[in-house]
Amino acid sequence: MAKHTHSSSPQTSPTAVSVPQLRATLKGQVIAPQDAGYDEARTVFYGGFDRHPAAIVRVADATDVSHVVTLARESRLELAVRSGGHSLAGHGVSDGGIVLDLSDMKNLEIDVEGRTVWAETGLTAGEYTAATGAHGLATGFGDTGSVGIGGLTLGGGAGYLVRKHGLTIDDVLGAEIVTADGRLLRVDAEEHPDLFWAIRGGGGNFGVVTRFHYWLHEVDEIVGGMLILPATPEVIASFVAEAEAAPEELSTIANVMVAPPLPFLPAEAHGKLVIMAMLVYAGEVDEGERAIAPFKALAEPIADMVKPMRYPEIYPPEEGDYHPVASGRTMFLDAIDRPVAQTIVEYLQASRAQMAVAQIRVLGGAMARVSAEATAFAHRTRRIIVNVAALYERPDEASVHEPWVTAFAAALRQGDAGVYVNFVGEEGEGRIREAYPGSTWDRLAAIKGRYDPTNLFRLNQNVPPATEG
Numbered sequence: 001m002a003k004h005t006h007s008s009s010p011q012t013s014p015t016a017v018s019v020p021q022l023r024a025t026l027k028g029q030v031i032a033p034q035d036a037g038y039d040e041a042r043t044v045f046y047g048g049f050d051r052h053p054a055a056i057v058r059v060a061d062a063t064d065v066s067h068v069v070t071l072a073r074e075s076r077l078e079l080a081v082r083s084g085g086h087s088l089a090g091h092g093v094s095d096g097g098i099v100l101d102l103s104d105m106k107n108l109e110i111d112v113e114g115r116t117v118w119a120e121t122g123l124t125a126g127e128y129t130a131a132t133g134a135h136g137l138a139t140g141f142g143d144t145g146s147v148g149i150g151g152l153t154l155g156g157g158a159g160y161l162v163r164k165h166g167l168t169i170d171d172v173l174g175a176e177i178v179t180a181d182g183r184l185l186r187v188d189a190e191e192h193p194d195l196f197w198a199i200r201g202g203g204g205n206f207g208v209v210t211r212f213h214y215w216l217h218e219v220d221e222i223v224g225g226m227l228i229l230p231a232t233p234e235v236i237a238s239f240v241a242e243a244e245a246a247p248e249e250l251s252t253i254a255n256v257m258v259a260p261p262l263p264f265l266p267a268e269a270h271g272k273l274v275i276m277a278m279l280v281y282a283g284e285v286d287e288g289e290r291a292i293a294p295f296k297a298l299a300e301p302i303a304d305m306v307k308p309m310r311y312p313e314i315y316p317p318e319e320g321d322y323h324p325v326a327s328g329r330t331m332f333l334d335a336i337d338r339p340v341a342q343t344i345v346e347y348l349q350a351s352r353a354q355m356a357v358a359q360i361r362v363l364g365g366a367m368a369r370v371s372a373e374a375t376a377f378a379h380r381t382r383r384i385i386v387n388v389a390a391l392y393e394r395p396d397e398a399s400v401h402e403p404w405v406t407a408f409a410a411a412l413r414q415g416d417a418g419v420y421v422n423f424v425g426e427e428g429e430g431r432i433r434e435a436y437p438g439s440t441w442d443r444l445a446a447i448k449g450r451y452d453p454t455n456l457f458r459l460n461q462n463v464p465p466a467t468e469g
């Protein structure tokens with residue numbers, strides 16, 4: 001039987017980091033508390049994580065990564081590993097420790113003929129997609145261009161191509177990873193297959209991935225964009241039914257929320273509950289228009305921006321200084337019928353947050369055809385992901401919004417537990433176990449024991465190392 005060690009807290013106190021020595025050793029930039037730019041460099045996407053690392057290292061290459069990993073191990077300082085900084089749990093920044101920031105590592109080697117790419121993990125989904133899109137090729141990431149390919153891929157990756165081409169990990173052919181001992185390993189189906197399995201869903205537990213080797217699909221002209229519909233219970237339930245019945249070329253992400261005063265919305269829609277849906281049909285344009293027509297017929301659209309476009313346009317430019325505080329919960333649901341949709345409407349209308357949202361992602365298709373054991377993402381047959389969240393400005397408002405989100409999630413919950421790890425916040429070990437049910441957890445813990453026995457990589461949705469005994 002495997003049992004778990006309790007090695008998440010270091011036995012002896014950490015030693016201080018010498019910034020001059022770090023600067024002398026590394027090619028990348030080292031940002032210390034007294035430096036201009038420190039506050040910007042310690043900022044992650046979500047607000048409410050006011051943490052002060054001893055140093056932020058913008059690594060330049062795998063050798064830098066290896067040095068920083070070794071330093072963290074030897075000094076026993078906490079190590080935060082950051083790709084795009086979008087962790088819902090604020091895992092991209094440490095209080096008092098070292099931040100290993102990959103955002104300067106953006107090299108991309110595309111093999112157009114072979115339809116593969118080696119991509120460094122400092123790239124965002126938007127940057128990667130723009131570069132491969134120039135060749136009419138793509139890998140599926142999430143719904144937001146600024147999310148890092150590092151964190152997104154390691155947890156699974158579900159987005160606009162999930163039904164057509166599966167999760168992001170289903171397109172991972174291999175990776176290069178610096179493990180806790182500072183070694184750079186090449187992993188794939190032949191080399192270190194255990195580690196290759198674990199990094200496809202197991203998150204940042206096993207080392208720092210410096211680059212991924214991905215498969216590219218021909219995804220060039222698509223039909224896609226935003227469709228805004230009034231959010232009555234009938235329309236929400238029918239939208240989900242249409243999304244489930246649609247051909248798998250079509251993936252949808254429907255955000256049910258109160259319409260903000262956006263310039264492209266008529267004034268009378270502002271403040272009303274709407275479905276802001278993103279649709280992507282990755283196939284022939286005329287077939288895509290036919291597949292999307294039933295959604296437009298559910299109600300008179302408030303706005304219809306669905307059109308033929310090049311795939312990279314699905315990631316528009318984003319506002320750089322948006323850092324909301326969030327209270328959120330994620331779950332898998334089996335069905336959203338009219339009563340469930342009614343519950344969604346009632347809770348959203350009752351929220352006092354700046355923005356309250358229920359995000360509905362219908363799954364299936366290619367994602368569901370991979371076996372639950374093939375990767376560390378075990379939830380292959382789950383039908384719908386729902387994320388409910390309140391977004392607001394100040395952390396001290398949490399006492400209002402946490403009870404709301406807890407009650408909302410409880411009112412929706414159906415059937416088996418289980419969560420997609422990338423949508424989990426700081427929610428405790430029980431939720432991490434829900435992300436990795438049954439044998440997936442045991443397998444991850446055993447592999448963790450082999451590659452990171454002292455739990456150096458612990459500022460993440462942590463799977464502690466198992467020891468044989």
Ligand SMILES: Cc1cc2nc3c(=O)[nH]c(=O)nc-3n(C[C@H](O)[C@H](O)[C@H](O)COP(=O)(O)OP(=O)(O)OC[C@H]3O[C@@H](n4cnc5c(N)ncnc54)[C@H](O)[C@@H]3O)c2cc1C
Binds near residue numbers: 045086088090092
């Ligand atoms: C606005 C928004 C939209 C999102 N949309 C989607 C979506 O559509 N689909 C989806 O699947 N997910 C989505 N997510 C969730 C997202 O996948 C996770 O938050 C993910 O962890 C973010 O990755 P990151 O690299 O940007 O974050 P970071 O905070 O940089 O990293 C998160 C964690 O991943 C690990 N990590 C990151 N890079 C590396 C690396 N190179 N090596 C080792 N460990 C690493 C670390 O443990 C780190 O703490 C979204 C999140 C946000 C905030």
